[in-house]
């Protein structure tokens with residue numbers, strides 16, 4: 001019999017599920033054409049619009065993980081002869097570059113940034129004006145570095161040149177403010193398992209009318225049938241034209257997770273993420289650890305922290321899991337060993353979890369020979385008291 005351990009999930013995804021979301025996963029299964037299910041599908045789209053802060057008709061969830069959302073956001077608008085500008089300052093932005101490089105005859109212009117900081121917006125705007133791309137792609141919350149990308153000037157430059165602004169919100173939707181319409185974002189995709197606290201497997205996406213028109217003007221069909229956003233839009237529209245067998249229980253779970261966000265209030269939820277991120281960071285610094293991301297550009301949903309010299313980040317991570325049932329993540333790319341990434345996401349973003357991470361880290365670090373400077377938990381408590 002299957003007996004997975006009960007973990008406290010404090011990596012940058014997946015996050016823990018609220019009991020109501022778990023309940024949705026064991027709800028009676030309906031068919032994907034059942035009127036009850038189709039009603040929930042429509043309500044899920046309406047809830048997603050609230051969380052994306054958009055009026056886009058084409059707002060739905062693809063049956064894939066966040067990476068599938070990324071692929072869909074690129075293969076739909078781009079066709080041979082097009083150019084894309086990508087702001088690349090981390091592992092996931094680089095994945096955008098790699099996906100675009102696989103597309104036939106698409107020129108990829110990379111504007112590089114330093115890991116831990118956002119990509120310079122002036123450089124992005126200059127690149128858009130110079131190369132007049134079909135797409136400008138940026139990552140809102142770079143999970144590999146913990147940096148948040150600001151949007152100043154990006155949408156204006158895109159509108160001026162006819163480019164589409166594509167934004168990765170896999171690590172931020174539902175946890176960090178991202179008003180899609182206000183920011184002039186054309187295609188925004190996310191993942192169900194992070195700040196939304198639904199199980200992994202769905203990629204919420206929203207597509208502006210401007211982007212839909214650009215896709216409709218393609219000279220060649222979208223090269224991926226399964227990720228064709230127009231076909232998904234028809235499934236989620238009132239006619240519900242068959243495209244795939246919907247993952248019914250995952251949609252129920254997403255519906256419940258989104259309902260919880262709306263009940264909590266989006267604004268309150270975003271503030272909750274900021275509060276727990278501030279407490280966690282104060283605690284980590286009190287322990288004497290060095291935070292990685294630039295202080296002015298830290299994304300609330302992901303905290304990146306460097307392992308002190310002589311400490312094995314992988315051994316600490318393993319001990320947290322084994323002894324405390326607590327999951328945090330290692331670094332990515334060149335930071336695979338030497339960095340921890342801690343999520344403040346959705347249902348996992350709770351005071352008790354933050355205090356547990358800090359106390360457990362303190363004990364394990366001490367055992368490994370690192371003398372913490374002070375009490376992480378006390379510093380975090382002080383933030384909660386303020």
Ligand SMILES: Cc1ncc(COP(=O)(O)O)c(C=O)c1O
Nearest residue numbers: 065066067068092143170171191
């Ligand atoms: C910013 C960002 N983009 C894309 C992805 C890929 O998402 P998934 O692992 O759900 O495919 C991730 C996953 O961590 C991410 O953090």
